[in-house]
Each structure stands twice: as C-alpha cells, then as structure tokens.
Amino acid sequence: xxxxxxxxxxxxxxxxxxxxxxxxxxxxxxxxxxxxxxxxxxxxxxxxxxxxxxxxxxxxxxxxxxxxxxxxxxxxxxxxxxxxxxxxxxxxxxxxxxxxxxxxxxxxxxxxxxxxxxxxxxxxxxxxxxxxxxxxxxxxxxxxxxxxxxxxxxxxxxxxxxxxxxxxxxxxxxxxxxxxxxxxxxxxxxxxxxxxxxxxxxxxxxxxxxxxxxxxxxxxxxxxxxxxxxxxxxxxxxxxxxxxxxxxxxxxxxxxxxxxxxxxxxxxxxxxxxxxxxxxxxxxxxxxxxxxxxxxxxxxxxxxxxxxxxxxxxxxxxxxxxxxxxxxxxxxxxxxxxxxxxxxxxxxxxxxxxxxxxxxxxxxxxxxxxxxxx
DNA sequence: CGCATTTGACCAGT
DNA sequence: ACTGGTCAAATGCG
Numbered sequence: 045x046x047x048x049x050x051x052x053x054x055x056x057x058x059x060x061x062x063x064x065x066x067x068x069x070x071x072x073x074x075x076x077x078x079x080x081x082x083x084x085x086x087x088x089x090x091x092x093x094x095x096x097x098x099x100x101x102x103x104x105x106x107x108x109x110x111x112x113x114x115x116x117x118x119x120x121x122x123x124x125x126x127x128x129x130x131x132x133x134x135x136x137x138x139x140x141x142x143x144x145x146x147x148x149x150x151x152x153x154x155x156x157x158x159x160x161x162x163x164x165x166x167x168x169x170x171x172x173x174x175x176x177x178x179x180x181x182x183x184x185x186x187x188x189x190x191x192x193x194x195x196x197x198x199x200x201x202x203x204x205x206x207x208x209x210x211x212x213x214x215x216x217x218x219x220x221x222x223x224x225x226x227x228x229x230x231x232x233x234x235x236x237x238x239x240x241x242x243x244x245x246x247x248x249x250x251x252x253x254x255x256x257x258x259x260x261x262x263x264x265x266x267x268x269x270x271x272x273x274x275x276x277x278x279x280x281x282x283x284x285x286x287x288x289x290x291x292x293x294x295x296x297x298x299x300x301x302x303x304x305x306x307x308x309x310x311x312x313x314x315x316x317x318x319x320x321x322x323x324x325x326x327x328x329x330x331x332x333x334x335x336x337x338x339x340x341x342x343x344x345x346x347x348x349x350x351x352x353x354x355x356x357x358x359x360x361x362x363x364x365x366x367x368x369x370x371x372x373x374x375x376x377x378x379x380x381x382x383x384x385x386x387x388x389x390x391x392x393x394x395x396x397x398x399x400x401x402x403x404x405x406x407x408x409x410x411x412x413x414x415x416x417x418x
Numbered sequence: 419c420g421c422a423t424t425t426g427a428c429c430a431g432t
Numbered sequence: 433a434c435t436g437g438t439c440a441a442a443t444g445c446g
Contacts, residue, residue: 244421244423245422246439247438247439248423249435249438252435258436260437260438276437
C-alpha cells in the first residue's frame with residue numbers, strides 16, 4: 045500500500061472490513077476466502093498500528109492493537125480520533141475478528157510448529173507482545189520443554205497419585221503466549237482487555253516482585269466444551285495502564301463454528317446467549333452491532349473486579365459487581381450477526397448508554413495506581 | 419436459586 | 433523451601 049498516513053490505512057482497513065461483511069453471506073462456506081480476507085484486514089490494521097507506533101503514539105500505544113486507538117480518545121490526537129470515531133465500531137469488530145482469526149491460526153500453527161507462533165503473532169499484531177515478555181514466557185514454558193499436551197485429561201500429570209487428595213492439574217496446556225495490551229482509560233480501567241472470548245476468573249494471586257496481583261481466568265465454557273484455554277492477566281509493574289495477558293492453551297470451544305469438539309446442547313447455547321444478553325448494557329440502536337459486542341469491556345461501568353481488585357485484601361464482593369464480570373465479548377457470536385441482533389433486540393433493550401459512557405470524562409473512575417488502599 | 423467472584427488452602431515444579 | 437497455579441467453600445448478586 046502506498047499510504048503512509050495511519051488514519052488512511054485504517055480507513056482502508058475499514059473499507060476492507062465493510063467489503064468483507066457485504067460479501068459475508070456469500071462466503072459463509074468459503075473459509076479460505078474468509079481467512080484470506082481477514083488476514084488482509086489484519087495486515088492493514090497491523091500496518092496502521094506500526095505507523096502509529098513509529099510516529100507519535102509510541103508512548104501510549106506501544107504494543108497495542110487497534111483497540112487502543114479507540115480507547116484513549118481523551119488526550120491528544122484529537123483530530124485522528126475524530127476521524128476515527130466513526131470507524132470505531134468497525135475497528136472493534138475487526139479487532140474481535142482479528143483475535144478470533146488469531147486464535148484460529150494459532151491453533152493451526154501450533155499443531156504444526158509451536159515455535160513459530162510468535163512470528164504469526166507479530167504478523168497479526170494483535171499479539172505482538174513485548175519481546176521480553178514473550179521471551180520470558182517462552183523461556184519459562186518452552187524452555188522447559190513444555191508442549192501442548194492433551195489437556196482436560198485430569199488423570200494425572202506424571203505423579204499419578206490418585207487417592208483421596210483432590211487432584212490439581214498443572215501445566216495442562218503447555219504453550220504460552222504473552223502479549224501486552226492497554227488498560228481502557230475510559231470506563232472501567234479495572235477490566236481486563238477484551239479479546240473475543242469469555243473468561244471466568246478462578247483465582248488471583250500476589251506475584252512476587254509485582255505490585256499487582258495476577259488474575260487467573262479460564263474459558264467460561266471449560267466444562268461445556270472442555271475448553272482448556274486459560275489466561276493470566278496482570279498489570280504491568282512499571283506501566284499500570286498496561287496489562288500483560290498470557291494465554292495458555294487454545295480454545296476448543298471457539299472451534300465450534302468450524303469443527304466442534306463437542307457440540308453444546310442447544311439449550312446451553314440459548315442459555316449462554318440469554319446470559320450474554322442479560323449481562324449486556326444494550327446500546328442504542330444507532331450503534332453498530334459489531335461495535336458494542338466488543339465494547340462491553342470498555343465501559344461496563346461498575347463491575348470488573350477481575351483485576352487488581354486488591355491483592356492482600358480485596359474486599360470481597362463489595363465492588364459494584366454488576367453481575368458476572370467475566371470478560372464477556374463476542375465469542376458467542378458464532379451465530380450470524382443478524383440472528384444475534386434479533387435475539388438481542390428482542391430481549392427488550394432499554395438502556396441507551398452506549399457510546400455515552402465511553403466518552404464521558406472518566407471522573408468517577410478512580411484509578412488508583414497503588415491500589416492496595418492500605 | 420443459580421451462577422460468578424473471592425479468597426485461603428492445597429499442590430506441583432524448581 | 434519457595435513460588436506460582438489451581439481448587440473449592442464461602443459469599444454476593446441478579
């Protein structure tokens with residue numbers, strides 16, 4: 045591409061995304077075409093990100109996928125932000141798609157050569173994590189010779205001890221992938237970054253040498269699909285506005301749209317959708333569907349005690365837990381958008397705070413770098 | 419009532 | 433022994 049202006053590149057990417065969506069009905073069966081198209085879009089956005097990175101956003105956007113573009117409209121770059129504002133929906137949905145594709149490709153790539161995933165990650169940019177983080181992660185995992193092993197298999201991990209003690213699985217997923225993503229500076233900054241999947245928190249732990257606790261998440265559908273995917277989310281010590289997200293395992297549940305390992309019972313699907321819907325602050329109808337699908341993590345005002353809650357003494361449920369604060373997202377959107385929309389808008393939307401909370405001054409968002417409130 | 423989160427305890431790896 | 437990762441009871445919320 046000849047363009048060098050990042051915004052122009054972004055526009056190009058959005059255009060591609062629109063074209064893709066327009067042709068979506070014709071391409072539903074042509075996964076290769078879809079992959080190619082998505083890849084093109086991803087590359088375009090990746091290029092845009094590089095431009096941004098190498099020019100003026102370096103400080104804030106460093107390792108950021110396009111969602112960062114969207115998520116910090118308050119300070120400088122007003123012009124670009126305005127120009128990009130109408131693209132937000134597309135960017136967000138594209139980001140979600142990119143993550144999906146990224147996951148898919150990772151899975152495919154992993155099966156071929158787990159060591160090459162980083163290359164793919166940097167290509168996709170969505171996962172172009174810090175080198176040192178990646179390196180350290182790899183040195184921790186791959187360095188020990190860990191490979192993706194059949195997860196879920198609770199039977200044992202070498203020390204088949206059986207007997208009465210409860211079994212604890214460890215390193216049931218081998219591969220790790222670390223990326224650094226920005227904290228949304230608007231809305232709730234406590235919410236871990238959106239990545240296109242739904243996660244359920246199962247633990248939090250203080251990590252030696254880190255100011256902030258590490259949150260442990262697993263796929264919401266772990267049981268349903270026996271999905272082994274997990275992620276660890278931790279705020280960076282030196283940059284509290286960045287999360288280091290480590291993905292472990294890959295989503296088998298995600299593959300349900302193409303090659304489901306275990307098809308979920310229909311009622312479970314509707315149950316999931318119902319829950320998903322119920323937990324969403326439904327936006328005004330003017331907001332592109334794709335946008336708010338991935339927008340939820342930005343502004344779910346209130347909940348999201350997922351991260352940083354409090355280390356040693358996070359007051360338990362005290363936090364305005366507006367319901368399940370799993371990082372909901374478009375993962376369930378394996379269904380046609382129209383269907384999803386139908387379901388959603390039939391569910392009785394009432395709220396109309398979509399973009400509003402996104403761009404309102406984050407004044408009541410009290411970001412406490414120390415957090416420990418002690 | 420069901421589900422998600424919190425949190426202390428337990429377990430595995432180094 | 434230490435640290436990170438996971439479990440599961442307790443708790444809270446819708």
